[in-house]
Amino acid sequence: MRYTLRQIEYFIATAETGSITLASERVNISQPSISTAIAHLEQELDTQLFVRRHAQGLTLTPAGKALLVEAKRLVEHAQQLYEVASEANDKIRGQLTLGCMVTLAPMIMPELSHAFTSAFPSTKVMQVVGDHDTLLQKLASAEIDVAITYDLHVPEGFDFVPLASLPPHVLVGEIHPFARLSAVTVKDIASEPLLLLDLPISREYFLAIFMQEGLTPHIAARSPHQDILRTMVANGYGYTLANVRPRSDTAMDGRKVVRVRLAGDHRPMVIGLVSPKERRKSRLIELFENHCRNRISDAYIPGMVAPVMEKRIRLD
Known part of the structure; x- marks a missing residue:
């Protein structure tokens, strides 16, 4: 056998990410090392594993798809060797x-x-x-x-x-009128500009808070990035709803945000x-x-x- 388990792992990372750059980031190794490993596998197995398209990255060939299945099994079996040894020597x-x-x-x-x-x-x-x-x-x-x-x-x-x-709460900038309050209701915030966390499932969760009160929020902006929403809030764009409670009360630009309790009975995350x-x-x-x-x-x-x-x- 003239290939290594490490080369197999590099192949799996590349196949799953579709990119040598992303594979390099996943396994924390240089891009040339990834490329060399794949080239060695293709030469050793005498088959093309990827179709290389500049605009679309790497796509597995039929042979590459078949190899990916077996490669994952091989890595899983290799991992089980460690588990057997660990159970035997209690390490x-x-x-x-x-x-x-x-x-x-x-x-x-x-x-x-x-x-x-x-x-x-x-x-x-x-x-x-x-x-x-x-x-x-x-x-x-x-x-x-x-x-x-x-x-x-x-x-x-x-x-x-x-x-x-984690129950939901309202996040506002330090000069927002809500920042001086101990709690606000869904009715209080419904007409204010909402900066919505736009992620699957999370998005529906936050919108349901308004739906159960028979209200429709005023969505001023959406983003899948929590840090962007916190920074927008800190700069006075509006408020956002969140469940996570970072220990830091500052946004990425150094401005402060204030957490305000959302009154009422709301489903926690x-x-x-x-x-x-x-x-x-x-x-x-x-x-x-x-x-x-x-x-x-x-x-x-x-x-x-x-x-x-x-x-x-x-x-x-």
Whole structure:
């Protein structure tokens, strides 16, 4: 056998991203190394794996598609060797691919992943960020092992383990009239310019807050990027609705934002772990899920003001 497992991993990354540049970013290796690995595989296997189109990136050939299926099995079997050895000598090692909801990732993932790999130095956590639908697709295709996301839409075939509950709130700039209030109602905000977080499932969740009150919001702008909305809010464009509570009260440009409680009985977003029901969980994944249960709760969430802490701040 004149190819390596590493070359196979580079091939998988390129096939799934459709780009040598994106594959390079995913596996944290140089683009020339990716190109060399693919060229070596094509030469060794005596077949073309990709069709190279400048405008559309790389597309798998029929042979490449067939190889991708077997390549994933090969990597999975290789990973199982580590698991067998780990169970035999009681040492935890191996790689886990963690998906995380894009609105949660900047706060949760760095501390959570670093704490786990510090506790188990022979492990590695690969991080994948996406919206809710994208994470479910990647779980179904085995591109990620487990995901941290919300409970808004978890289809049949997936398990959801709740970790922490985040009710919605209103975010405004520090000179906005609402900034001086302890709470506002949906009726209070309906006619104000709403800057809507435009992500699948999240978008419908926020609009449903108005629908259950028989109101229609005045949507002034939309963006799938949470940081852009926070900066627009800080600059006086309007307000936004959110569930995440970053510990920082500043936007990306340094201006301040103010969190205001949304009065009424509104469905919270519940942070939790999602994984496929039928897929066997390795010891590494089970340990990581237990790690998440220990480090994410209503009392503590990495990078955020947790719900219990929020209540104490309001009481003080």
